[in-house]
Amino acid sequence: MHKLKLEARSQPSQMWSYASPVLALVCTVVIGVILFSLLGKDPMKGLQVFFWEPIKSGYAVGELLVKATPLLIIALGLAVCFRSNVWNIGAEGQYILGAVGASGVALMASPSMGGWIVVPVLLAGVLAGMFWAGLTAFLRDRFNANEILVSLMLVYVAVQVLNFLVFGPWKDPLGYNFPQTKTFEAITRIPRLFAGSRVSIGIFFALIGVGVIWIFFFRTRSGFAQQVGGLAPAASRYAGFSSRRALWTALLISGGLAGLAGALEVAGPIGQLTPYVPAGYGFAAIIVAYVGRLHPVGMVFSAVLMSMFYIGGELAQSRLGLPKSLTGVFQGLLLFSLLACDMLVNYRLRWIALGGPK
Amino acid sequence: MATPRLELKGITKAFPAVVANSNVSLTVMPGEIHAVLGENGAGKSTLMKIIYGSQMPDAGQILLNGQVMQIRNPKEARANGIGMVFQHFNLFDTMTVAENVWLGLARASLEQVTASIVAKAAEYGLDTDPRRLVHTLSVGERQRVEIIRALLTRPELLILDEPTSVLTPQAVEKLFLVLRKLSSEGCSILYISHKLHEIRELCTACTVLRAGKVTGVCNPKEETNASLSRMMIGAEPPLLEHHECKAGAATMVVKNLSLERDDQFGVDLHEINLRVCAGEVVGIAGVSGNGQKELLYALSGEDTRAPHGSVCMGEADVSGRDPAERRCLGLHFVPEERLGRGAVPTLSLAQNLLLTRTESISMPRCAGGWIRVKELATHAERLIEHFHIKAGGPNSVARSLSGGNLQKYIVAREIDANPKLLIVSQPTWGVDVGAAAQIRGEILRLRDKGCAVLVVSEELDELFEICDRMYVIARGKLSPSIPIAEATVEKIGEWMSGLWSNSAASEAHHA
Numbered sequence: 094m095h096k097l098k099l100e101a102r103s104q105p106s107q108m109w110s111y112a113s114p115v116l117a118l119v120c121t122v123v124i125g126v127i128l129f130s131l132l133g134k135d136p137m138k139g140l141q142v143f144f145w146e147p148i149k150s151g152y153a154v155g156e157l158l159v160k161a162t163p164l165l166i167i168a169l170g171l172a173v174c175f176r177s178n179v180w181n182i183g184a185e186g187q188y189i190l191g192a193v194g195a196s197g198v199a200l201m202a203s204p205s206m207g208g209w210i211v212v213p214v215l216l217a218g219v220l221a222g223m224f225w226a227g228l229t230a231f232l233r234d235r236f237n238a239n240e241i242l243v244s245l246m247l248v249y250v251a252v253q254v255l256n257f258l259v260f261g262p263w264k265d266p267l268g269y270n271f272p273q274t275k276t277f278e279a280i281t282r283i284p285r286l287f288a289g290s291r292v293s294i295g296i297f298f299a300l301i302g303v304g305v306i307w308i309f310f311f312r313t314r315s316g317f318a319q320q321v322g323g324l325a326p327a328a329s330r331y332a333g334f335s336s337r338r339a340l341w342t343a344l345l346i347s348g349g350l351a352g353l354a355g356a357l358e359v360a361g362p363i364g365q366l367t368p369y370v371p372a373g374y375g376f377a378a379i380i381v382a383y384v385g386r387l388h389p390v391g392m393v394f395s396a397v398l399m400s401m402f403y404i405g406g407e408l409a410q411s412r413l414g415l416p417k418s419l420t421g422v423f424q425g426l427l428l429f430s431l432l433a434c435d436m437l438v439n440y441r442l443r444w445i446a447l448g449g450p451k
Numbered sequence: 452m453a454t455p456r457l458e459l460k461g462i463t464k465a466f467p468a469v470v471a472n473s474n475v476s477l478t479v480m481p482g483e484i485h486a487v488l489g490e491n492g493a494g495k496s497t498l499m500k501i502i503y504g505s506q507m508p509d510a511g512q513i514l515l516n517g518q519v520m521q522i523r524n525p526k527e528a529r530a531n532g533i534g535m536v537f538q539h540f541n542l543f544d545t546m547t548v549a550e551n552v553w554l555g556l557a558r559a560s561l562e563q564v565t566a567s568i569v570a571k572a573a574e575y576g577l578d579t580d581p582r583r584l585v586h587t588l589s590v591g592e593r594q595r596v597e598i599i600r601a602l603l604t605r606p607e608l609l610i611l612d613e614p615t616s617v618l619t620p621q622a623v624e625k626l627f628l629v630l631r632k633l634s635s636e637g638c639s640i641l642y643i644s645h646k647l648h649e650i651r652e653l654c655t656a657c658t659v660l661r662a663g664k665v666t667g668v669c670n671p672k673e674e675t676n677a678s679l680s681r682m683m684i685g686a687e688p689p690l691l692e693h694h695e696c697k698a699g700a701a702t703m704v705v706k707n708l709s710l711e712r713d714d715q716f717g718v719d720l721h722e723i724n725l726r727v728c729a730g731e732v733v734g735i736a737g738v739s740g741n742g743q744k745e746l747l748y749a750l751s752g753e754d755t756r757a758p759h760g761s762v763c764m765g766e767a768d769v770s771g772r773d774p775a776e777r778r779c780l781g782l783h784f785v786p787e788e789r790l791g792r793g794a795v796p797t798l799s800l801a802q803n804l805l806l807t808r809t810e811s812i813s814m815p816r817c818a819g820g821w822i823r824v825k826e827l828a829t830h831a832e833r834l835i836e837h838f839h840i841k842a843g844g845p846n847s848v849a850r851s852l853s854g855g856n857l858q859k860y861i862v863a864r865e866i867d868a869n870p871k872l873l874i875v876s877q878p879t880w881g882v883d884v885g886a887a888a889q890i891r892g893e894i895l896r897l898r899d900k901g902c903a904v905l906v907v908s909e910e911l912d913e914l915f916e917i918c919d920r921m922y923v924i925a926r927g928k929l930s931p932s933i934p935i936a937e938a939t940v941e942k943i944g945e946w947m948s949g950l951w952s953n954s955a956a957s958e959a960h961h962a
Contacts, residue, residue, distance in 0.1 A: 315819035333775030
């Protein structure tokens, strides 16, 4: 007789830290196939919808990038938080506030203004996101309130702020009483990269962000201090790195980036503030951050993958008649598989013969 | 000849990285006090865990009173008359002594347990009040509770793992009396230690382990420290050069430092007065948990609650400054916990330099500074080479080093910074004899260069070896200092229980 045994590795496996996300993806696909079969759909068609349709044409790739951009921008900020042991679960709220802030400026713009107005629109988004995350930082710093709960709860407050504005003072008077603002002036819209695609310059922000966060993590002492605080708080205290500073830095960076993502979204593809702005990017970005190993470059890949799930979910709804919540199911499956596969980084599986002398 | 109480035959146990025990055999007769001697990492603890059933051997036999046994868990071990007192106690702080003991004995009522504790305590002179809460007990008292708990199962074989590392010399004597009484009643004792003089005083048989193998079986009373040491490490420990101390100006002065505990089970500090001068090694002796941790936090700057003017370095009042600011003034500190405090386990040796060193940082005003990665690696490389540290290289993670090598690296990191004042906590705790000698040598060399050194240690032998002057800490109070020439083990031992006020008057201030 044999049994499977988990054995601790003396060193975490370098190979598996890269291979585990790939294996997790494979597991997700396998479970997805089973899921499609159980639902009575052709699994090949299901997979096609999720993994081929989103990349089969230039327009489709464009849509993929449109969704990957906010995910990546938010995930970059979250990686700073998570690497510093600051559990900001409320990026969704910071994203909403960013959208609200940007909308506030965009609504004040007049058609006669120059293209520079985009800058204050985006800045307003960043500042609003920072403010919302700053609330969490303040409550944590001053009253030692749990940042997981506070940031998460503030998401719901943010939703109410958004609803108040679009149902109330900011409602478009000519909008047939729909809860939404007027469409922003063309001048405030984020410039697009090419005609015929919704991809905007936001993607450059995302890619620059990847570089900046990489440098911050691996080449600056502040970034180092930030991560020591997460890896070994006692060592951070021993070194004299301030934990308060780390808390504020992490939350302000991630709040600012989530706010930027909200601004880019509302002044980009959407073009007006509506109750449908919160699309769950702030939560999905948590998965992006972890599947990407909290590494700036890794998160580029995971953001694209998650974006595929978003689009695949929408397509599955229209083409296969499956509920849209399938997107969430796939996101959850991926994270779940990753957590399971990550065990292989620190452990190895071995077949052990049972009975008899070992 | 009688049947041995315990016989191990060819015990082998391998872990993924190391072979902890390789073909180990050992025989303990009834009523024998048998020492298991070996360095840290020699495989003593694993062997005891196998006997006590918390680890299964890969190969080999265990015979109890001549019967082959399969001990699958500690409960079976206890049922077969094996008791164990661990080095790290398994007691719940918030419960009373009796409740703690009661936890392990399902069939008795709390009253019965209380009564039997009192009875056992009286029988062996293990003075204990069963109604007291464990967190109010000293470390020595907690050990007595552990021993009573083990004795209540009426063991025929009692295992003690490094029992004296937490005791004052006087308490060690008392413990030995108890152990001798037990042995005279026929209970066999397995005594694990690396302290040679204790083993020679107490034990009648000894098995020496080195790197998982038995390297000698002897009667310690017929051996010398040198011959035991040869069996244990394969060589005699190198001797230290100790020059005359030329103390200079005071580098750190602590005046009337009182500090309330930060956490529930901490210790309050009461009016600590301390002075460390350039060119001397000052020691602080004491049983752990008497305020060392709290004092070191206040000295290093990890705790900045110290009142104004209570901690000074030269002219500067540093009581409110954080560790980085104190480091700028020349204070470097080697903490007791290596992994997680002195070094980040998952970061490389090179990256761990950045905790306390800034040589490889440029443009410090820009996001805390730019890390020059190549220089950082070269710097780490230099330390590894210069201090003969066994490591894969500057990129190996701190966790992959053995305790001794990591300690050498941390000490090297701080010494290499050319400190004005070096504070070291437990410099050689868990470090093998060779590395310990090297670390002590480095400390003395630093002193000879004019650095002030403060060493906090539980190992009296170590303090006597390297210090010029000594303080004793007990219950959050610090004794007056005493020059090493006037200090004796008896006197320091007495002070370790807090009894220095009588002699203090005549000693006055030696500083």
